[in-house]
Amino acid sequence: MAHKNKIVPVLFLILFSIMVAILIVSVEEFREGLKEAITLIISGNPEVIEITLRSIYISGTATALAIIWSIPIGLVIGLKDFFGKHFVKGLFHALIGIPTVALGLVLYLLLSSSGPFGFLNLFLNPIGVAVGQAILITPIMVSFTTSAVEAVEPEIKDLAKTLGASEVEAALAVLKESTAGVSLAVVGSFNRAIAELGVVYMIGQNIRGQTRVLTTTIAMESTSANISLSIALAIILVVIVFSVSLLSNLLQRRFK
Amino acid sequence: MSTIAELESATKSYGEIIALNNITLRIPRNEILTIIGPNGSGKTTLLKILACIEKPTKGTLCFNGERVNERNIDRLRLKSTMVFQKTTLFNTTVYKNITYGLTLRGLSKREIAEKIREVLKIVKLEGYERRFAKKLSGGEQQRVSLARAIALETDLLLLDEPTANLDQRNTSIMEAAISHIRREKNTTIVLSTHNMLQIGTLSEKVALLINGELVNVGKPHEILNAPKKLADFARIENLFSGNSCATQEGTTIIDVGGNVQIEAAAKTIGRASIFIRPEDIILSKTKIESSARNVFEGKIVEISDLRSLVKLKIDVGKPFVVQITKRSFNEMQLGLSSKIFIAFKASSVHVLD
Numbered sequence: 001m002a003h004k005n006k007i008v009p010v011l012f013l014i015l016f017s018i019m020v021a022i023l024i025v026s027v028e029e030f031r032e033g034l035k036e037a038i039t040l041i042i043s044g045n046p047e048v049i050e051i052t053l054r055s056i057y058i059s060g061t062a063t064a065l066a067i068i069w070s071i072p073i074g075l076v077i078g079l080k081d082f083f084g085k086h087f088v089k090g091l092f093h094a095l096i097g098i099p100t101v102a103l104g105l106v107l108y109l110l111l112s113s114s115g116p117f118g119f120l121n122l123f124l125n126p127i128g129v130a131v132g133q134a135i136l137i138t139p140i141m142v143s144f145t146t147s148a149v150e151a152v153e154p155e156i157k158d159l160a161k162t163l164g165a166s167e168v169e170a171a172l173a174v175l176k177e178s179t180a181g182v183s184l185a186v187v188g189s190f191n192r193a194i195a196e197l198g199v200v201y202m203i204g205q206n207i208r209g210q211t212r213v214l215t216t217t218i219a220m221e222s223t224s225a226n227i228s229l230s231i232a233l234a235i236i237l238v239v240i241v242f243s244v245s246l247l248s249n250l251l252q253r254r255f256k
Numbered sequence: 257m258s259t260i261a262e263l264e265s266a267t268k269s270y271g272e273i274i275a276l277n278n279i280t281l282r283i284p285r286n287e288i289l290t291i292i293g294p295n296g297s298g299k300t301t302l303l304k305i306l307a308c309i310e311k312p313t314k315g316t317l318c319f320n321g322e323r324v325n326e327r328n329i330d331r332l333r334l335k336s337t338m339v340f341q342k343t344t345l346f347n348t349t350v351y352k353n354i355t356y357g358l359t360l361r362g363l364s365k366r367e368i369a370e371k372i373r374e375v376l377k378i379v380k381l382e383g384y385e386r387r388f389a390k391k392l393s394g395g396e397q398q399r400v401s402l403a404r405a406i407a408l409e410t411d412l413l414l415l416d417e418p419t420a421n422l423d424q425r426n427t428s429i430m431e432a433a434i435s436h437i438r439r440e441k442n443t444t445i446v447l448s449t450h451n452m453l454q455i456g457t458l459s460e461k462v463a464l465l466i467n468g469e470l471v472n473v474g475k476p477h478e479i480l481n482a483p484k485k486l487a488d489f490a491r492i493e494n495l496f497s498g499n500s501c502a503t504q505e506g507t508t509i510i511d512v513g514g515n516v517q518i519e520a521a522a523k524t525i526g527r528a529s530i531f532i533r534p535e536d537i538i539l540s541k542t543k544i545e546s547s548a549r550n551v552f553e554g555k556i557v558e559i560s561d562l563r564s565l566v567k568l569k570i571d572v573g574k575p576f577v578v579q580i581t582k583r584s585f586n587e588m589q590l591g592l593s594s595k596i597f598i599a600f601k602a603s604s605v606h607v608l609d
Binding site: 153155156158159160161162163164165166167169173176177 | 340
């Protein structure tokens with residue numbers, strides 16, 4: 001079983017390496033861009049560092065915000081039986097696939113200065129982008145948390161209670177038992193937030209020094225002939241996504 | 257005798273299904289009460305209500321004279337704990353499993369370590385602290401569950417068929433551990449079981465629960481001396497009652513009627529209830545000379561197929577249920593009305609009171 005678990009990432013890594021190798025061999029522009037990108041990363045280019053840190057800050061804030069409401073919602077849906085439970089679960093599942101541009105447009109209409117929530121000054125603001133991303137990742141986090149909680153043996157809650165836990169402590173015991181699934185929900189949500197373009201572009205508009213993040217810069221610079229910066233940022237984006245997943249796995253094994 | 261917990265007209269229903277119906281039961285302090293009854297009779301629900309995990313739909317539960325309600329349920333829940341029939345463990349080490357309830361009670365790390373060492377010794381799992389609980393064998397896992405419960409030293413310990421599906425070694429360790437805490441800690445225990453031996457050896461009082469209703473409560477011999485009702489509902493086979501008398505050899509002869517006198521190794525006088533496990537009875541087509549003290553001739557009156565096993569009912573003046581493998585059944589070429597001998601040792605006769 002452990003063998004099978006290792007095969008999938010190794011295969012993915014091989015495929016990814018083959019793809020990059022093909023690009024290096026066949027596209028001269030990519031070759032040159034990659035050289036420059038590596039130089040930019042190694043030399044610690046201030047713009048690259050700034051954009052990277054802002055991306056982590058915005059998506060990290062979005063994930064933290066989403067955790068505040070999504071995990072309790074997931075816990076309640078997973079543990080409680082209530083009228084319309086299947087509908088609510090289905091709704092969150094369906095919302096996972098919402099097009100980011102569509103959500104970005106709705107948020108733009110709500111948060112722009114002429115919108116009903118314009119007074120909050122979240123438009124063209126990193127916190128506004130974080131709020132937008134938090135809304136985007138809420139369905140992912142809620143659905144994954146619900147599934148993780150439902151996968152825990154139903155007797156665990158009774159066990160915690162008979163050992164002396166209150167209702168809240170028993171719910172936390174169930175949450176602890178579902179750590180692996182909930183971690184996946186958080187990591188997956190962060191990765192979705194940091195890699196998305198639609199919401200961040202519609203709310204942040206890629207303003208240098210304010211709302212410019214990895215994805216918006218990659219999109220903008222690749223169309224304005226600054227391919228080396230795009231490649232550098234794309235490499236960083238992939239490294240962040242892989243590192244977060246890897247770190248989460250390591251932490252889970254450490255604290256089991 | 258004071259009462260630790262008291263159910264008054266308690267009913268528990270899940271929608272249309274009534275799991276418990278109008279139960280009034282007093283749990284005497286410092287005794288072992290055994291609840292018996294067939295599967296689905298409401299034993300687990302009754303224990304969960306006593307553990308303050310479930311609330312009765314109607315009626316009340318009093319604990320130490322205090323009526324359990326929304327305000328005090330979390331506090332009173334700390335006074336009892338339950339071991340489930342289905343072994344349930346946290347996904348972590350044996351040590352952390354036992355730590356959980358102790359931490360909730362505010363014990364220091366040193367006290368917890370001492371307590372864990374003590375309880376693991378009782379269930380014979382010394383040195384298992386760092387082992388991953390879910391990777392232990394089924395019997396060891398259930399012993400961890402018991403250790404986790406007894407570490408809490410609650411006033412009331414509720415055990416839901418704690419030895420179901422365990423082998424003889426694990427069952428013996430569990431029974432010894434239960435007797436130990438009963439003796440050393442004076443803990444009140446409510447135990448649900450299908451194991452008739454545990455009624456005789458462990459309990460001071462027995463409650464018979466059938467279809468969610470409390471049919472009878474009393475001392476073991478009072479309940480078991482009505483074997484027809486018990487055998488019909490609790491699915492106990494080869495359960496007989498009769499007058500017993502001692503032999504010169506130190507054994508006991510019990511006259512169970514129908515011209516059948518059964519010799520038991522255990523000593524008992526007067527009215528006695530006994531049972532013999534179907535798998536302890538040997539079948540033969542001719543009378544064989546053996547060490548078995550009980551040999552009876554009869555005929556097969558019923559045959560039931562249980563996949564790899566065959567269950568036979570043999571009338572020897574009293575009906576005996578015997579269980580043999582399908583291969584033995586085929587090789588012996590048995591059929592309805594076949595003449596047959598049954599034999600079992602005096603030590604296979606279990607006296608219940």
